Amino acid sequence: MGLTISTGILADFKDNEPEGFEAYKVIFDNINIILAANNVEPYEEPDVMETEPLQFGGFPYRFLHHLRRFLAHTWENEDNENWVPTPFSPEDEPEGDAILEDHYSYMSSHLLTHSDAEGFYIPVELPEVLFDTDENPVPGAMIGSSYSLLKELKSLTPHLGIGLDENNSITNVDELNTIIKNESDFWIEILVCVTLIDAAKFSINNHTAILFN
Template structure:
């Protein structure tokens, strides 16, 4: 089992019943966000109708990976936010130890990535400062230890990714964008690279944010 990350509704991956469920989820999400003062609705189009019909603006990336991979990028984000030195993970014990810092940063309730569920939920292409916590909703996207549904901002997530990129050796342009050449280099990193796992997750999330903002579609963890 692993985490898949998609943008919009991919009809090739689900049957008619699955599409109806996802469309209803998007409408529910729009309604609950409206109660929080956030205006957004998943577009009826574009809808991605085939494996080759992936959202535009998405360069080569890994569409899914083991759930545990997220922990590596969580660690990087937490270290950058706290001003700590970012070094490659040398052992599972080190990863587990640094999880205490991840929790400390998450309970500040300001990180769109750290507060979000590791296995389901949504980021929407609306620029709001802090993640939105919906304590009265029964949908997906549980908070880290909080039991709420957490909705992140694609813009906020992208800002966090840009902030931590230099720490794992990803070179951004002066305007914060990722060049095609650098995206290709990161995608082709060998498994022996010091931050290979972190870079896999980073690139997937970055490309999802890019497509989400360009198409006004939600990022979906599933």
Template structure:
């Protein structure tokens, strides 16, 4: 079992009701955004997937960087150290200010709307992912902020050029940061697709 992420899924007929639930809940919080009704063509859509542990590993790297600690790949530390690091992730999560950390592992949304901190929608709103909704733009900014800690080379404007993207795709499976880099790259691409098309990133 693993996490799947997609951009464009909320435009499909099967998810129209789910989209309306999200629209109403966001509107109640003053967030003006709606998933475009027209289906997204294949060129603009995005989908990917990875194990849940990969997302936990990426959050760990983000927190180590945020705390100014040396960044290591999950493969390079003991189980005991990894568990200690995850306790730090928990401590940083309850600051409620990170869009990468404050989101359900297995469901929920990032939407292409601007808001500083993650949203915590009321339970009665019925939004998947315990009502936690992130901003695609804010998530992208967080990803850009610690890219260098993973050895990812961004352009001056924070973009990822095609050559660097291809290098990340070809990273050897035995690279110590391969799980974290793979996850970073998929989330980065999802954010870019979300912002370019005006559609939500869907975790499922």
């Protein structure tokens, strides 16, 4: 099993999974209760779309931790203009990385403060990552913003060699695909980063939530 990232879930399930459609409607109702409690305008997930819903899947959950570690180290060195990322040793797993653990504790990042395996990013500007309640549960417990996620990802692209144009479209896809295919330096971080950029862009442009499962 691996992490699946999708966006446009209600539109996808409306015709294909009626039981799932009703279950997710309840979840989005719970999200709106949490938004209201935090003085955020309600969000309406579309159940009809002009384009096909988007879904990515297949990479291991642990890949997400590699990108999170890279983000933590990038932010830790944001005041050092001469900083150049050094590839991590294959023996050094992200779990237990001291800098990553510090940044987890701040609970300010939408990429870091999120479940590995489930949960939502919604296309709404949020004051911070929001949490569900016992009365209004949401899978993954934490609700992030697609806007904040995209902003955080864009802070990594110069250090990962990911080119973006003014529309946040990736400009060097062939080069990145070669890095990923050859499993060159930071290939895991690049794979996860470009996947999440595409998901966040789709979410914002189509007003659909991103779902981890």
